[in-house]
Amino acid sequence: MMTSQVIRKLAARGLLDRHPDPTDSRAQQLSLTTAGAAVLAGALADVEMTDEHYFATLGSRRDAFLADLATLNPANADRGAFADDAITTRTARSS
Numbered sequence: 791m792m793t794s795q796v797i798r799k800l801a802a803r804g805l806l807d808r809h810p811d812p813t814d815s816r817a818q819q820l821s822l823t824t825a826g827a828a829v830l831a832g833a834l835a836d837v838e839m840t841d842e843h844y845f846a847t848l849g850s851r852r853d854a855f856l857a858d859l860a861t862l863n864p865a866n867a868d869r870g871a872f873a874d875d876a877i878t879t880r881t882a883r884s885s
Contacts, residue, residue, distance in 0.1 A: 805829055 797820065800806045805826035811817035822830065845852050 800826065 797806070797808065797818075801808055804823055807821050807823055808818045809821070811819050845856070848855050
């Protein structure tokens with residue numbers, strides 16, 4: 791599915807608003823609605839719970855494993871790909 795199709799579906803469901811960009815007539819500015827923010831919060835909570843369940847089998851080795859895993863992507867080596875703030879940071883940059 792193309793990004794534009796996803797955006798149209800999210801807008802049709804009332805999860806995001808689209809507004810013309812005041813400086814570029816080809817672009818649209820996107821913002822989450824209150825309903826969209828609620829769905830996002832629920833989805834992130836589900837992802838976190840799934841991660842916790844999945845990585846629980848590592849026990850006390852979990853943090854070391856995630857740190858090693860982060861080194862596979864040099865962009866994440868300084869803080870770890872699965873740092874507690876990783877999703878928040880990526881979400882904030884996307885806004």
